[in-house]
Amino acid sequence: MRKALVAGNWKMNGTINDVKELTSKIGLAERTDVDIMVAPSFVHMHSVGEILSGTNILLAGQDCSEFDQGAFTGETCADMLSDLGCTHVIVGHSERRQFFGDDNKRVANKARKAEIEGLCPIVCVGETLEERDSGRTIEVIERQLCAVFKMIQNKFIIAYEPVWAIGTGKSATPEMAQEVHQNIRQYSTVHSHLNGSDLRILYGGSVKPDNADELFSMPDIDGGLIGGASLDSESFLKICCSAAKLIN
Ligand code: 13P
Numbered sequence: 001m002r003k004a005l006v007a008g009n010w011k012m013n014g015t016i017n018d019v020k021e022l023t024s025k026i027g028l029a030e031r032t033d034v035d036i037m038v039a040p041s042f043v044h045m046h047s048v049g050e051i052l053s054g055t056n057i058l059l060a061g062q063d064c065s066e067f068d069q070g071a072f073t074g075e076t077c078a079d080m081l082s083d084l085g086c087t088h089v090i091v092g093h094s095e096r097r098q099f100f101g102d103d104n105k106r107v108a109n110k111a112r113k114a115e116i117e118g119l120c121p122i123v124c125v126g127e128t129l130e131e132r133d134s135g136r137t138i139e140v141i142e143r144q145l146c147a148v149f150k151m152i153q154n155k156f157i158i159a160y161e162p163v164w165a166i167g168t169g170k171s172a173t174p175e176m177a178q179e180v181h182q183n184i185r186q187y188s189t190v191h192s193h194l195n196g197s198d199l200r201i202l203y204g205g206s207v208k209p210d211n212a213d214e215l216f217s218m219p220d221i222d223g224g225l226i227g228g229a230s231l232d233s234e235s236f237l238k239i240c241c242s243a244a245k246l247i248n
Contacts, residue, residue, distance in 0.1 A: 002200050004216070004247035005157070005223035006240045007037035007122065008230025009062060009090060009204075010044075019044045023051040025233035032056070034223070034244040038230070039090055042076050049085040060088035060122065063096055066109035078110075078117035089114045090225075092124045092144065094163045104147035112151040122157040122225070123148050124204070125184075129164035137162075141180065142187055149192040158184055158201045159225040165205025167227060174214045174221075177203045181220035209235050212242035222247055 014022070019040060029036060037058035040048045049059055065075035081089055091114065092107035102110075111121040125144040127137040145158070160180050162172050172180075181203070185196035203215055204225030215221055223243050229235040 001248065002198070002222045004034040004243040005037065005200055005202060006034060006236070006243045007039060007058075007060060007088075007090075007159075007202065007223070007225050008236050009039045009093070009225055009227050010041065010230060011062065011095070011227060012041055013231055014041075014044070016044060016047060020047055020051060022231065022233055023048045026236060027052050027055045027057055029057070029237055029240065030055075031240065031244060033248065034240050036240055037088060039088075045081070045084050045086070053085070058088060059084070059086045060090060061086050061119075062090050063093065064089045064091065064110055064114055064119070066106055066113060068113070078113045078119050082117050082119055086119060088120045088122055088157070090122045090124060090159070092148075094124060094126055094161060094166060098163070104144055107144070108147040108151040111148050111156065115152055115154055115156070120154075120156055121148075121152070122159055122202070124159045124161050124225070126161040126163050126166075126205070132162065132164065137180065138183055141184065142191075145184065145187060146191065149188075149194075153193075155194055155198060158188075158199060159204050160184065160201060161204035161225060167206070169206050171206040171208075171211050171215070172203070174218050177215060178218040178220055181218070185220055207239060209238035209242070212239045213246060216242050216246040 039060040061081040064078040091110040096102040114121040189196035200222045207224040
């Protein structure tokens, strides 16, 4: 059985006070029927971790270095994240791929470093609008996944985030997302040592309280990776309720 998971990717947002307030509100959610996770910026991680200690809300990094500790100015490595209480780390987010040059190989290296440090990677995959329009969605996603399968030994989480749906208010339809999720499951079974039906696959891209129900009612969607709506505790917790109600 795949348990529902809703993760908030806070990206580069908020003052320390904003983030503490948001964390305190989310920390009040005492749910066992859905895994709830937040990914604050690195500078806020310690404070967020302190507020969440003693709760069952999980902590994730938004990225990690492909290198181990050393002279890499500005980088944050996986063991630093695990030292701060993170259990998961997002790698390959499309914003990293688009603005910071993270290609498939680097994303796979990051996922491997995370795995070595005992963190579960959340590997983001997804196509641009141009790739979708030219019928290359599945091909692009399979290439993104293939690179990671070569490097990773254990189970990891996949987040399907169509680039054109991120921060645009234009979510994929439930049917579009389901088609890709189903494909990812099949591809994983055939082309990796993992059993696709055990993999948790999240959908991300303009998930809001008013479209969460229809997305989460799809059989291969196991939860969401939430950007904008995760910065509002009420919206985020509503999305968590939808996941608990419709998945599992
Ligand atoms: P939005 O929910 O703001 O579209 O962002 C999705 C996302 O990028 C989560 O990682």
